[in-house]
Amino acid sequence: MPELPFTLDQLRILKAIAAQGSFKKAADLLYVTQPAVSLQIQNLEKQLEITIFDRGGRKALLTEAGRLLLEYCERILNQCDEACKAIEDLNSLKGGTLVVGASQTTGTYLMPRMIGLFRQKYPEVSVQLQVHSTRRTGWSVANGQIDLAIIGGQLPSDLENLLQIIPYASDELALVLPSKHVLSNKKELLKEDLYKLNFVTLDSQSTTRKVVDKLLQDSGLDIHRLKIEMELNSLEAIKNAVQSGLGASFLPVVSIERELEAGTIHKAFVADLEVKRELKLITNPSRYTSRASEEFKKNILPQFASLESPLRKL
Amino acid sequence: MPELPFTLDQLRILKAIAAQGSFKKAADLLYVTQPAVSLQIQNLEKQLEITIFDRGGRKALLTEAGRLLLEYCERILNQCDEACKAIEDLNSLKGGTLVVGASQTTGTYLMPRMIGLFRQKYPEVSVQLQVHSTRRTGWSVANGQIDLAIIGGQLPSDLENLLQIIPYASDELALVLPSKHVLSNKKELLKEDLYKLNFVTLDSQSTTRKVVDKLLQDSGLDIHRLKIEMELNSLEAIKNAVQSGLGASFLPVVSIERELEAGTIHKAFVADLEVKRELKLITNPSRYTSRASEEFKKNILPQFASLESPLRKL
DNA sequence: AATCTCCATAAACTAAGATTATTCAAATAA
DNA sequence: TTATTTGAATAATCTTAGTTTATGGAGATT
Numbered sequence: 001m002p003e004l005p006f007t008l009d010q011l012r013i014l015k016a017i018a019a020q021g022s023f024k025k026a027a028d029l030l031y032v033t034q035p036a037v038s039l040q041i042q043n044l045e046k047q048l049e050i051t052i053f054d055r056g057g058r059k060a061l062l063t064e065a066g067r068l069l070l071e072y073c074e075r076i077l078n079q080c081d082e083a084c085k086a087i088e089d090l091n092s093l094k095g096g097t098l099v100v101g102a103s104q105t106t107g108t109y110l111m112p113r114m115i116g117l118f119r120q121k122y123p124e125v126s127v128q129l130q131v132h133s134t135r136r137t138g139w140s141v142a143n144g145q146i147d148l149a150i151i152g153g154q155l156p157s158d159l160e161n162l163l164q165i166i167p168y169a170s171d172e173l174a175l176v177l178p179s180k181h182v183l184s185n186k187k188e189l190l191k192e193d194l195y196k197l198n199f200v201t202l203d204s205q206s207t208t209r210k211v212v213d214k215l216l217q218d219s220g221l222d223i224h225r226l227k228i229e230m231e232l233n234s235l236e237a238i239k240n241a242v243q244s245g246l247g248a249s250f251l252p253v254v255s256i257e258r259e260l261e262a263g264t265i266h267k268a269f270v271a272d273l274e275v276k277r278e279l280k281l282i283t284n285p286s287r288y289t290s291r292a293s294e295e296f297k298k299n300i301l302p303q304f305a306s307l308e309s310p311l312r313k314l
Numbered sequence: 315m316p317e318l319p320f321t322l323d324q325l326r327i328l329k330a331i332a333a334q335g336s337f338k339k340a341a342d343l344l345y346v347t348q349p350a351v352s353l354q355i356q357n358l359e360k361q362l363e364i365t366i367f368d369r370g371g372r373k374a375l376l377t378e379a380g381r382l383l384l385e386y387c388e389r390i391l392n393q394c395d396e397a398c399k400a401i402e403d404l405n406s407l408k409g410g411t412l413v414v415g416a417s418q419t420t421g422t423y424l425m426p427r428m429i430g431l432f433r434q435k436y437p438e439v440s441v442q443l444q445v446h447s448t449r450r451t452g453w454s455v456a457n458g459q460i461d462l463a464i465i466g467g468q469l470p471s472d473l474e475n476l477l478q479i480i481p482y483a484s485d486e487l488a489l490v491l492p493s494k495h496v497l498s499n500k501k502e503l504l505k506e507d508l509y510k511l512n513f514v515t516l517d518s519q520s521t522t523r524k525v526v527d528k529l530l531q532d533s534g535l536d537i538h539r540l541k542i543e544m545e546l547n548s549l550e551a552i553k554n555a556v557q558s559g560l561g562a563s564f565l566p567v568v569s570i571e572r573e574l575e576a577g578t579i580h581k582a583f584v585a586d587l588e589v590k591r592e593l594k595l596i597t598n599p600s601r602y603t604s605r606a607s608e609e610f611k612k613n614i615l616p617q618f619a620s621l622e623s624p625l626r627k628l
Numbered sequence: 629a630a631t632c633t634c635c636a637t638a639a640a641c642t643a644a645g646a647t648t649a650t651t652c653a654a655a656t657a658a
Numbered sequence: 659t660t661a662t663t664t665g666a667a668t669a670a671t672c673t674t675a676g677t678t679t680a681t682g683g684a685g686a687t688t
Contacts, residue, residue: 004322005398009645012318024665036646038666043644048401051602054458055666061458063602064411065404072397076390083386084319087362090379097378144368144375288365288377323676338634350677352636357675369635372686 005047008080011073013040014052018070021059091291094124098292101140101149105171105208105235106279107131109254110150110304118300125292134207138163141284147293148283152252153207155282166281169305172253173212173275177266178245184266191221191273198229198247200238211277212250219273239265250275279305319361322394325387327354328366332384335373405605408438412606415454415463419485419522419549420593421445423568424464424618432614439606448521452477455598461607462597466566467521469596478599483619486567487526487589491580492559498580505535505587512543512561514552525591526564533587553579564589593619 016026017037027034045052052066062070089095098118102111107129115127130137130146134153140146142162150168175194177184183193194216202209213223229247232238238249239256243264259265281301283289330340331351341348359366366380376384403409412432416425421443429441444451444460448467454460456476464482489508491498497507508530516523527537543561546552549569556563557578573579595615597603 004326004394006322006394008318008320008322022665032645033647034666035648035668038668039645042667048398049405050401054600054602060666064604065401065602068400068404068410069397072393072400076393076397079386079390079393080318080320083383083390084362086382086386087364087379090382091363096382286368288368288379290378336634346676347678348635349637349679353676356636372634374635 006044008077010040010044011077013037014044014066014070014073015077017041017053017060018062018066021061023055023060089124093122093291093295096290096292097126097128098290098296099128099130099146100296101130101132101137101146101151103134103137103151103153103207104131105152105252105255106150108235109252114296114300114304117303118296121299122292122295135159138282141282144284144287147290148281148297150279150281151207152277152279153211162284162286163282164285166283168279168281168301170276171279173208173215173250173277174253174256175248175268175270175273175275176242176251176256177248177268178242179263179266180245181248181266183268187269189268189270191219191270194221194270195225195227198227200229200241200247200249201231202235202238203231203233206233208252208277212275215275215277216273219275320358322391324354324358325391327351328358328380328384328387329391331355331367331374332376332380335375337369337374403438407436407605407609410604410606411440411442412604412610413442413444413460414610415444415446415451415460415465417448417451417465417467417521418445419466419566419569420464422549423566428610428614428618431617432610435613436606436609449473452596455596458598458601461604462595462611464593464595465521466591466593467525476598476600477596480595480597482593482595482615484590485593487522487529487564487591488567488570489562489582489584489587489589490556490565490570491562491582492556493577493580494559495562495580497582501583503582503584505533505584508535508584509539509541512541514543514555514561514563515545516549516552517545517547520547522566522591526589529589529591530564530587533589 013026013030016029017023020026020029023037023041024034027037030037041052048065048069050065050069051063052069053060054063086095100111100115101107108131111129111131115129118125119127130140132140134151135156137146137149137151138155138159141149142159152171155163155165175189177197183189183197186193201212204210216223216226230241232241235251235255238251239259241247242249242251243259248268253267256265256267260267281297283293283297327340327344330343331337334340334343337351337355338348341351344351355366362379362383364379364383365377366383367374368377400409414425414429415421422445425443425445429443432439433441444454446454448465449470451460451463451465452469452473455463456473466485469477469479489503491511497503497511500507515526518524530537530540544555546555549565552563552565553570553573555561556565557573562582567581570579570581574581595611597607597611
């Protein structure tokens, strides 16, 4: 590995002299003394074994070798300036990329709004959203492919102590019925009423499904007595199924805002039953946190929810 | 003028770490200790206010900012390498430009051969030949437009002490006659015979003409008694005139080698008359001498003539 | 658990680069 | 011409950035 025969400072001095036509003026421009530039140019000439300036007359003129070197000098210094600008932009969030992760539900209904707000504030930062399972999202955060993520399920224990897990908001999983369903008229259902319903659920692999099952079980229900009409793998499909009167379901409220407003889906209240899951923000503490990631965490996330007040619409 | 936020050494270290994936290996590669690279990267990170490497696991991984910087880093270092190569080429005469000057005669008959030899040795150095009057050539050498020149005439006195003037070779100005001329049979002419000839000469502005006139006068001849048939401004034109039998002339031997060999021109000897002029090499001592110029002066010029032995054919 | 590897930190040392002061040469002015 | 000014080179001192040796600590490896 060869040593570099010159320094950026020397190139800067070379450029200044070439521009000013004088060692002294270059020295003034660079806020150093004249001997400093003389010495540096002498070093440069010695190391490259060339003569760069003809110092004969009143002003310093470039030799052929000097002109040749100056060309590269300009290019190199320009690249340096560009690099600085690029880094500055990155620091001031005028560039760069933020990669956020989410599981199905948050990825579909929450993240897009957050990203929208972020992009509104920092249009020059490009944002990538990766929607995966809770587990895969966790691993991606662990190995740095994702800067930060919001998940609703339980992480494998090995990941739990590798990642920073911050409770973010609680997400209610509401019992929804077709608007025309007989039970839609009742103010409040009883737990036992659930056994009378036909359910359209997520497939049993899904984290959200597991969460719902566990919560129902914890509240004393026998989930095996619940009638499952069909299992689908998309919330949108389930929503359509419910709207079509095919059955009931537990769905995240964030996913049915529009339908509730339009009245095409009915949200039922069940006495003594609160199906909620904690949405958690996960990051990798042992990794560098980009400015964009910081910003997202500090100023974007709180605008949508806090631990005390659950998710609110905008 | 902003200070540069990084040094080439830091970029070199950055590149090495990125390539090796480890601070330690980079240190080994660069023949420094590991703390040295640690410190330099820390400085770099501090100055740019970014984190460049994730030092978490076994190997150092680039952050987004690090990758961004690395891109510029590669470009900059490549430019540096290229600059070095270009300078090296210039030093080893594998590039660059040599500008030589000459007056009419040497420029037409001598220089092309010299340049040919030079180019044969250094094909990558481009050579430029500028043929001008002695005076203009002198000035061009003075202000650096020409690296070195060969002239046959007298320089203005102000230029004489500004330039380095080295006697190079003597150039015989031979009396030439048409082959069929009556006097071409005589072994040796007398000075008086010159008055019987019709001369075809260069125009009176020409340095060569002035030199010839002065030499003839110095040897006791009355130049006004010489009959001048016509004055032309090109040696080639004069040669043609002589060959066509229009008259005699004093011509540099270097310019009539082919014709003498072919027998189309006759070279006469005149008793007690030797018309010779000194060819001089001129350079500018107060200016940088390029390697190409040095080489031309030291190794090319001597192959064609020296002071002792006049110009020889190759 | 024990060892190893790799990075960070501390303290001492080295050397490159900056400054002040001075000399020298050339260009300008008197 | 001589005197003055301007710009660059040189010398000596000083500052500081960068390197080294030595050491400590956190993760990975056995």
